[in-house]
Amino acid sequence: MLVVQKYGGTSVGNCERIQNVANRVARTKKGGHRVVVVVSAMSGETDKLLGYAKQFSELPNSRELDMILSSGERVTSALLAIALEEMGFKAISLSGRGAGMVTDDSHSSARIEHIDPTHINDLLDKDYIIVVAGFQGVTKSGEVTTLGRGGSDLSAVALAGALKAEVCEIYTDVDGVYTTDPRIEPKAKKIEKISYDEMLELASMGAKVLQNRSVELAKKLTVNLVTRSSFNDNEGTLITKEEEIMEQPIVSGIALDKNQARVSIVNVQDRPGIAADIFGALANANVNVDMIVQTIGHDGMTDMDFTIPKTEMENTKRVLMKFEGSVEAIDYDAEIAKVSIVGVGMKSHSGVASKAFGALANDNINIMMISTSEIKISMLINAKYAELAVRSLHDAYELDK
Numbered sequence: 124m125l126v127v128q129k130y131g132g133t134s135v136g137n138c139e140r141i142q143n144v145a146n147r148v149a150r151t152k153k154g155g156h157r158v159v160v161v162v163s164a165m166s167g168e169t170d171k172l173l174g175y176a177k178q179f180s181e182l183p184n185s186r187e188l189d190m191i192l193s194s195g196e197r198v199t200s201a202l203l204a205i206a207l208e209e210m211g212f213k214a215i216s217l218s219g220r221g222a223g224m225v226t227d228d229s230h231s232s233a234r235i236e237h238i239d240p241t242h243i244n245d246l247l248d249k250d251y252i253i254v255v256a257g258f259q260g261v262t263k264s265g266e267v268t269t270l271g272r273g274g275s276d277l278s279a280v281a282l283a284g285a286l287k288a289e290v291c292e293i294y295t296d297v298d299g300v301y302t303t304d305p306r307i308e309p310k311a312k313k314i315e316k317i318s319y320d321e322m323l324e325l326a327s328m329g330a331k332v333l334q335n336r337s338v339e340l341a342k343k344l345t346v347n348l349v350t351r352s353s354f355n356d357n358e359g360t361l362i363t364k365e366e367e368i369m370e371q372p373i374v375s376g377i378a379l380d381k382n383q384a385r386v387s388i389v390n391v392q393d394r395p396g397i398a399a400d401i402f403g404a405l406a407n408a409n410v411n412v413d414m415i416v417q418t419i420g421h422d423g424m425t426d427m428d429f430t431i432p433k434t435e436m437e438n439t440k441r442v443l444m445k446f447e448g449s450v451e452a453i454d455y456d457a458e459i460a461k462v463s464i465v466g467v468g469m470k471s472h473s474g475v476a477s478k479a480f481g482a483l484a485n486d487n488i489n490i491m492m493i494s495t496s497e498i499k500i501s502m503l504i505n506a507k508y509a510e511l512a513v514r515s516l517h518d519a520y521e522l523d524k
Contacts, residue, residue: 125157125288129279132166133296134353135199145206157247161257161279164195185230189269196256204254214252219259226260226268233268238285273334280337284344291346298352299360300332302522303377307510310523318365324465324499325378373468374520379513380461384436388427390451393420408442410435414494460509463501482519
């Protein structure tokens with residue numbers, strides 16, 4: 124069986140932890156599996172390298188920055204290969220180029236275009252453990268690129284797909300996906316299996332276990348993902364096709380996103396194209412708008428409410444300045460949070476939303492905005508009630524059972 128394993132920055136944070144990873148990889152190899160390992164830079168290394176670049180320029184050239192930042196993963200991969208060789212295994216480290224990872228030419232946020240697995244397959248046939256530097260690739264013209272946030276996860280999933288691996292194991296400092304954040308609700312349970320779509324919703328709603336892009340790619344390539352801890356031997360969480368999960372829970376998890384701000388535009392002229400004008404301007408400024416509510420127009424005027432990442436507040440204010448003269452007021456509220464319930468079982472069960480609304484009402488939590496999809500209900504509430512809301516919803520759907 125071919126297994127792809129990915130180890131994040133905290134898992135390879137120092138030489139002792141790299142040796143711990145080597146021991147884990149060795150156990151997998153001794154179990155009769157072929158192994159490809161993808162590694163991140165040691166924790167803190169990327170920030171340190173970025174700091175060096177900023178000694179010379181506040182806005183370093185993105186090409187040169189990719190050359191610098193991609194070195195962190197190469198260091199980790201070589202150290203792990205050395206550790207494995209010292210244990211008696213045939214091991215070899217490969218850069219993104221060596222692994223056949225071809226990307227577009229968008230420095231710092233490149234997208235993988237294809238992988239040529241020929242070299243890796245030849246090495247696997249020679250019984251090597253292959254250690255690949257994650258987060259990086261190379262363009263058709265030979266330029267080094269990096270993949271952006273969550274790039275090492277992307278590297279691992281893409282390799283698992285190209286090599287037709289049976290499983291891609293993502294090792295982090297947490298041992299799986301939980302029904303909600305255990306730091307907020309100690310009764311949270313680890314989920315044994317979850318569908319790609321549920322994981323995508325939880326990730327986009329604030330769950331930090333996996334990045335969206337890696338889950339999207341796993342779904343596209345039908346790669347079975349397992350997320351687990353590199354610090355214990357606990358079973359992780361399998362992220363797979365919906366059809367592979369026998370008993371679909373109505374609600375799988377509760378996510379909380381505190382990085383939200385609400386924008387309210389009062390008395391906008393109710394005419395065709397006004398929404399396109401406002402949201403087009405925000406899109407051009409790369410502001411990601413989430414929940415949108417527009418009231419029914421009266422006397423030729425309407426109100427619009429929407430949410431943005433809190434980090435985009437100043438950018439949004441700058442964009443909306445040009446609309447200030449044509450509306451009554453534009454208000455901003457950063458003291459809000461978005462709590463979401465996610466579950467594929469919602470498709471076939473009624474009363475899911477009413478239970479959520481009832482649970483929050485029982486705790487006197489007012490809902491400001493609501494948005495829904497086939498497997499998700501998101502509610503905007505006052506930030507001071509965020510954690511109470513999570514616990515209330517967790518109890519309402521008996522997710523600790």
